[in-house]
Amino acid sequence: MRAELTVDAVVATGPLRASGTQGAIGTGSAGTVQPHALGDRLAQELSGLDALERTGAPTNRGRRDVARTLCAAAWPRLLAVVLAIALWQLVVALKWRPDYVLPGPVAVARRLGELALEGRFWTAIGVTMRRALTGFALAVLIGSAIGVLASRFRTLRAAVGSFITGLQTMPSIAWFPLAVLLFQLSESAILFVVVLGAAPSVANGLLAGIDHVPPLLRRAGHVLGARGVAAYRHVVLPAALPGYVGGLKQGWAFAWRSLMAGELLVIIANRPSLGARLQFARELSDAPGLLALMIVILVIGIAVDAVFSRADLTLRRRRGLAQP
Amino acid sequence: MSPLATPHTVDDTALLRGSPGLPGSGFVRVTGIAVDHDTPRPFAEGTKGTESDESAAVLRAVVKDFGRGSSSVRALDGLDLTVAAGSFVCVVGASGCGKSTLLSLLAGLEQPTTGSVQTTGRVGLMFQEAALFPWLTAAENVALPLRLAGLDRRARRARADELLASVHLAGQGNRRPHELSGGMRQRVALARALAQEADVLLMDEPFGALDAMTRDLLHDELESIWLDRRMTVVFVTHNVREAVRLGDLVVLLSSRPGRVASTFDVDLERPRRIDSAEVSHQAAEITDTLRAEVRRHAS
Numbered sequence: 001m002r003a004e005l006t007v008d009a010v011v012a013t014g015p016l017r018a019s020g021t022q023g024a025i026g027t028g029s030a031g032t033v034q035p036h037a038l039g040d041r042l043a044q045e046l047s048g049l050d051a052l053e054r055t056g057a058p059t060n061r062g063r064r065d066v067a068r069t070l071c072a073a074a075w076p077r078l079l080a081v082v083l084a085i086a087l088w089q090l091v092v093a094l095k096w097r098p099d100y101v102l103p104g105p106v107a108v109a110r111r112l113g114e115l116a117l118e119g120r121f122w123t124a125i126g127v128t129m130r131r132a133l134t135g136f137a138l139a140v141l142i143g144s145a146i147g148v149l150a151s152r153f154r155t156l157r158a159a160v161g162s163f164i165t166g167l168q169t170m171p172s173i174a175w176f177p178l179a180v181l182l183f184q185l186s187e188s189a190i191l192f193v194v195v196l197g198a199a200p201s202v203a204n205g206l207l208a209g210i211d212h213v214p215p216l217l218r219r220a221g222h223v224l225g226a227r228g229v230a231a232y233r234h235v236v237l238p239a240a241l242p243g244y245v246g247g248l249k250q251g252w253a254f255a256w257r258s259l260m261a262g263e264l265l266v267i268i269a270n271r272p273s274l275g276a277r278l279q280f281a282r283e284l285s286d287a288p289g290l291l292a293l294m295i296v297i298l299v300i301g302i303a304v305d306a307v308f309s310r311a312d313l314t315l316r317r318r319r320g321l322a323q324p
Numbered sequence: 325m326s327p328l329a330t331p332h333t334v335d336d337t338a339l340l341r342g343s344p345g346l347p348g349s350g351f352v353r354v355t356g357i358a359v360d361h362d363t364p365r366p367f368a369e370g371t372k373g374t375e376s377d378e379s380a381a382v383l384r385a386v387v388k389d390f391g392r393g394s395s396s397v398r399a400l401d402g403l404d405l406t407v408a409a410g411s412f413v414c415v416v417g418a419s420g421c422g423k424s425t426l427l428s429l430l431a432g433l434e435q436p437t438t439g440s441v442q443t444t445g446r447v448g449l450m451f452q453e454a455a456l457f458p459w460l461t462a463a464e465n466v467a468l469p470l471r472l473a474g475l476d477r478r479a480r481r482a483r484a485d486e487l488l489a490s491v492h493l494a495g496q497g498n499r500r501p502h503e504l505s506g507g508m509r510q511r512v513a514l515a516r517a518l519a520q521e522a523d524v525l526l527m528d529e530p531f532g533a534l535d536a537m538t539r540d541l542l543h544d545e546l547e548s549i550w551l552d553r554r555m556t557v558v559f560v561t562h563n564v565r566e567a568v569r570l571g572d573l574v575v576l577l578s579s580r581p582g583r584v585a586s587t588f589d590v591d592l593e594r595p596r597r598i599d600s601a602e603v604s605h606q607a608a609e610i611t612d613t614l615r616a617e618v619r620r621h622a623s
Contacts, residue, residue: 042492042548049505049537049541050493217457222433223431224468224469226472234468234472238460320500
C-alpha cells in the first residue's frame, strides 16, 4: 500500500506529481508552471526564508575572543579577592587581636608556601579528596536510584518525598555521634555521614528536574515510540538533566561540608587529612597554618563548584536556555 | 497518480462560480472513486459514507468526558467519523469543539469514555509547537524514532539526512532546535514524524504559530510530501481557509459537546493556493456554517 519513498522524487517531481490527468497541467490559467519548476521554486523560497529568518550569531568564536571573554570574567573576581585581602590586612593592622591569634595575609601566604613544599600536606589533600570523591560518587549512585524510583512510583514518592527533604535540612554534624557508635573512629563513619549529607540533594535535584519536564516533550516521546524504560532513557532523563546538575552541585557542597566536619571529629591515627591538620593547627596554636588550611579548603570547594557551574552553563547553552 | 476525486457530489455551480479566472478547460474534475494503477486509494468519507475497507481511522459513538462527577466536562458526545486511508482530512470548529481531544484519542494518548476508536497502522502526531528535544540536534531529533525502532547508527544518520532533505533542510542537521526559526523547527518536526513512516499523520494546528508567509510555503511543502507519500493525514485547524487549502474533506465539529456537524468535500485541483478564488469561495461556505454553529451558543 505504502509507496517506498525516495527523496529525489519529492524535489524532482514536486507537487504536481499527483495533479491528475495530463490535461490538468499547462492548459490552465496563466499561472500554471511546469512541475519541476514549481518544486524548485518552493525549494528556493524556503531556503530564502530560512536565510532571512536565521537567528543566532556565528557559533565558532576566534581564540582572541575567548581570551577576551576570560579576561572580562576574571577581573571582577580578582578585584573581589584583592578587596578581601585588603580588608583582612586592615583588621590586622588595627590590632583587633594579637598577631599570634590573627596573623596577616603575608604571614599566612608564607606558611602556605611552606606547606606546599611539605610531602605530608599533599598526602593529606590526597586522603581528603579520595574520601570526598568516594563519598560523593556513592551519594550520586544512591541519590539517583532513589530519585528515579520515587519519580516512577507515586506511593514511594509520597512515602519518602518529605523524608528526603527532612534529611537534607538536617545538619550533618548531628549524624556523627551515631556514626561513631556504629562504625567507631573509622573511614566508614566519615563515608556514612558524607553520603547521608549529599544523597538527599542529588535525589531532590533529580526529582525536581523530572517534575519540570514539559508534558509536551513526554507526549512527543510517547508518540515517537519511547515507552517505559526507553521514555526515561531518551526523554525524561535528558530533559531532567539541568535539574539533576543543580542537585549534583548542591550535593557536592553538602558532601564537602560533611566531610570537613567529619575529619575534625573522626581523626584516625597516621591518616593525615585536611580536617585533621586543621584540628592539630588549633591544638598547636599555629594560627597561620590554620588560616592557610582554611584557604586551601575554600579554594578546593570553589574549584569543584566551578566545574559544576561550567557543566550547567554548557548544558543550558546547548539547549538555548542561556546566552552563548 | 490518483486524480483528485470524491465519491460525493458537490455543488458544481458553486465551484464554477468560484473560479472566474479559470477557463473551464483547465479545470479537471472526476467524480466517482479514483482508480489508480498501482495504489488505489479511496478518498475520505465522513459520516455519510459507508465504511470503507481501507479506512485508516474509525471513531464510533465516541464520548469523552474530562474530570469526574458533577465537575466533569463532556468534550466529545457521540462523534462518528471514518477517515479513509490515504486521504487528507481537515477538522475545523470553534473553541471547545474537542478538536485536540479527537487527535489525542486517535494518537492513543487518551481513551474514550465510551465508544470505540480504531486506527490502522502506525500513528504519528505533530503539535502546534515543534516539540523538538532541545538536547538533540535537528538530525538527532529526526533519527530518534529510528533509534527507538532499532536502526543502527549509520542507517539512522543516512535516513535522517534524507528526510531533512525532503523538507528542504539539507545541511542543517547539526543545528540545535533553538538555532532554527519556527518554520524550520516545524519542518524538522515533520521530518521526524515522517521518519516513523506513520500510516496516519495527525497534525494539531501545526502551522498555527507561524507567520502567513512561512505558513503558505509549508502548505506547499506538506501538500507535495503528502501527494508523494499518500499517508493519511488528519489535520486540525481553526483556520477554515487552511482547511480548504489542504484537505480533501473538511469535517466541521460542533462545540460543547463536540460532534460532527457537517462535512464538506473539497474537490479542487492540486496544487492549490490559499489565496485562490476557489479556496476562498469554499472557505466562505464553511465559515457560514461554522458561524451559524457559533450563533447557537449565544445566550
